[in-house]
Amino acid sequence: MHDDDEQVIRLEDYRPTDFLIHEVDLLVCLFEGRAEVRAALTVERRPGSPEAASLSLDGDELTLTSLALDGERLPEGSYEVSPEALTLHGLPASGRFTLSIGTTLEPEKNTKLMGLYRTRGVWCTQCEAEGFRRITYFLDRPDVLATYRVRIEAPRAAAPVLLANGNPVESGPLEGGRHFALWHDPHPKPSYLFALVAGDLDVLKDDFTTAGGRKVDLAIYTEKGLSARSVYAMDALKRSMAWDERRFGREYDLDVFNIVAVSDFNMGAMENKGLNVFNHKYVLLDPDTATDGDYAGVETVIAHEYFHNWTGNRITCRDWFQLCLKEGLTVYRDQEFTADERSRAVKRIASVQLLKSQQFPEDQGPLQHPVRPTRYREINNFYTATVYDKGAELVRMIATILGPERFRAGMDLYFERHDGEAATIEDFLLCFEEAGGRSLERFRLWYAQAGTPTLSVRETYADGRLTLSLSQRLARGAAGTGTEPMHMPVRFGLVGSNGADMEAVPRAEGAKAEDGIIHLLEEKGEVVFEGLPERPLVSILRDFSAPVTLDFPQSREDRLALARLDPDAFGRWRALADLVGETLADAGRTGFSPADAAPVLQAVAAGAADEALEPSLRAQMAALPGEGEIARLVGQDVDPGRVHRARIAAMAELGRIGGESFARLLAEGAGEPFSPAPDSVGRRALRNTILAFVSLAAGDASRAERQFAGATNMTDRLAALAVLAHHFPREAATRKALERFHDTYAGDDLVLDKWFMLQASAAHEDALADVERLAAHPAFKLANPNRARALIGGFASANPLAFHRPDGAGYRFVARMLTELDRLNPQTAARLATAFRSWRSLEPGRRELAAQTLRAIAQGKQISRDLKDIVDRSLQ
Ligand code: 0A1
Ligand code: ZN
DSSP states (O other): OOTTOTTOEEGGGOOOOSEEEEEEEEEEEEETTEEEEEEEEEEEEOTTSOTTOOEEEEOSSOEEEEEEETTEEOOTTSEEEOSSEEEEOSOOSSSEEEEEEEEEEOGGGOTTOOEEEEETTEEEEEOTTTTGGGTSOBOOSTTOOEEEEEEEEEETTTOSEEEESSEEEEEEEOSTTEEEEEEEEEEEEOGGGOOEEEEOOEEEEEEEEOTTSOEEEEEEEESTTOGGGGHHHHHHHHHHHHHHHHHHOOOOOSSEEEEEEESOOSSSEEOOTTEEEEEGGGTOOOTTTOOHHHHHHHHHHHHHHHHTTTBTTTBEESSGGGHHHHHHHHHHHHHHHHHHHSOHHHHHHHHHHHIIIIIHHHHTSTTOOOSSOSEESOGGGGOSHIIIIIHHHHHHHHHHHHOHHHHHHHHHHHHHHHTTSEEOHHHHHHHHHHHHTSOOTTTTHHHHOOSOOEEEEEEEEETTEEEEEEEEEOOOOTTOOOOOOOOEEEEEEEEOTTSSBOOOOEEEESEEEETTEEEEOSSEEEEEEOSOSSOOEEEESGGGOSOOEEEOOOOHHHHHHHHHHOSSHHHHHHHHHHHHHHHHHHHHHHOOOHHHHHHHHHHHHHHHHOTTSOHHHHHHHHOOOOHHHHHHHHOSSBOHHHHHHHHHHHHHHHHHHHHHHHHHHHHHHTTOOOOOSHHHHHHHHHHHHHHHHHHHHHTOOHHHHHHHHHOSSHHHHHHHHHHHHHHOTTOHHHHHHHHHHHHHTTTOHHHHHHHHHHHHTOOSTTHHHHHHHHHTSTTOOTTSHHHHIIIIIHHHHHOHHHHTOTTSHHHHHHHHHHHHHHHHOHHHHHHHHGGGTTGGGBOHHHHHHHHHHHHHHHTOTTOOHHHHHHHHHHHO
């Protein structure tokens, strides 16, 4: 793609900088309407680099106000300023010198939310990936590590709280109602981890003593009046700190750890050293305003950002191509945290569902890229499910291949060898090869080859002898990367009719089999088990031990038996989920047939009712795949209307099949008091899943209406409202409930986001008109990313029926909104535009309309690089 485009950044062009920046001394003076920044950089020409080399510092939308070298103003001609850079010539050949750079900014006008901006009166920063260059001129790349000393000066009334990275040094009053604070971060870090916050904030304080005896002061800052809602986040933080010590031997390394929650934020949160900045959605909770899903999200994101302190901050990335080095690894770590804290099987199923619904479509469409990309035009577009979630799968495979002890030894070696460095995937893998005593030659291809491989499995059985023939295939996709066989660890079990795993020692060819894992290293391999007492049920790819599409034509009877019998909980879920997926994909192609679906839906109802399983797992057994996932399984010429109808029909049929047993489950649970404990969460999830089935089966909204009216927590309230809005859109009760919800929570942005999202994702004929009306609602603010995501994302990604209207009006609405949003916040516009990524698999009419819309967006006059990159790649 675009190889001749000079804007393309390539991995193969990586070169270390000619200059080092050792220390950064920043003075940031905040005023109403502007900020003045003075940076004093201690710079040195890298030993061995050419004496003639100029120093080109990155800049973006900056105004340069002063420039001096060792205190002397630089003469005209010794430097140049362009929109992207400040280039200095004739700098000293050796020794350290100080560059002093003055810039001014307008944080209030910064709607991109990159660099220094203001949200609800609070000054805050976002520097990953390339935001620091919007504060001062700098070598704004992750392999330039410096220590930072930061002095903030601001009006005390507007900003009594002044925070930056590291430890607090000093603070005090200044003239004119102003004050200052000085912070020092002793750990060398890249500029993307810089952060500063100034505002009038509430705080929740606590502390944590590390295993090594360091007392760490913890604080979570929120907008005024909200700190009672950060209690759970604080608890999650303390548990994360303890877990990282226990599981990975990693202790915290500063005297303070601060978290700030803000309303306007492009992503989930940011791991700035010692000063994490969060989208308030991932901090603020209470049972009345947040769902169980929100609780899980807060716990995960708090843990994720904290774990970055070692995987990302102490060891950072050499360049942005290595993004998965910190992100894949940190997602793996947060997944393991949740698995250890809660249920391993439930967490694994949730991660696999996410992988399949988010990463698989990306990997199988035009936005495909390898986990470690080799070229990009806009790095902000690479914070993807592939880098994060497939990246985590690759780390998980390393753990599977090596086993827990050798994996831990590899991690220990990585921390020991690369602490304080900016590392690469090669560095990382070498640690596991050395500590694990095993070559990862065939494994490392996972980082370079894009696409979801297919793993084919065939079984033959006769006279106590089972043969499993495995083969792998990787089609060349949009990224055009290699298709070599990769090291695939395939976890398996042979299940007897008594529901226990059989002991069987295999012989293998072209593959190795040990400890319940087949290692497929070539294109094909075969494993033979002999002396089996009966024909086993083959439970394959347990734990989803490799991120592949499984092609295993196992009989329906075997899979139904596994869904009941597999001693491995994940195996039970997978056997059932695959059957359900196939059934719904068939229905999405040719229409729903109750007779065909009956045995599978009976198994779903049985799974939901199985009291031997923990409640969350029962809820997972009961849930049907979303319309997007069904569309992906349909594959080609998808008609989203038909998919929608098939799914609704299956839900209603399931409600009928569940009958009495579902009614009992609903009745038993009504009135259960709220607790965030896993069993309580699981029971709510199960009941709320069933509520939709039962309501659809009866064609009756009254149950949902009653639940809405009587709900004592947001999970039950929102689930009931969703049943009303999605399945009974025209009933007066639905309108009333939506109004009441709005009026109750009108002052609460996070809840109002749910209100927008719920309606935007409600699939019915008038959905587009509703969404257009909502876009004109006084509470709709395009400039607030959460609100924009709720409405535009809710519609484009969670309402396939309406987004993919056969007349193309859904596409055109989204295009209009994105074009408008792009002028304010290109990064968010670009992320939302990925909703078009599967357009090629649509039926021809919609395919053409979607392509037309994409082309129209691309031709927009003021389109940003962010949005253009997504749209161009989608069209390629
Ligand atoms: N590193 C953060 C994610 C993040 C990435 C980019 C951002 O702004 C463009 C903000 C946050 C994480 O993984 O949590
Ligand atoms: Zn991260």
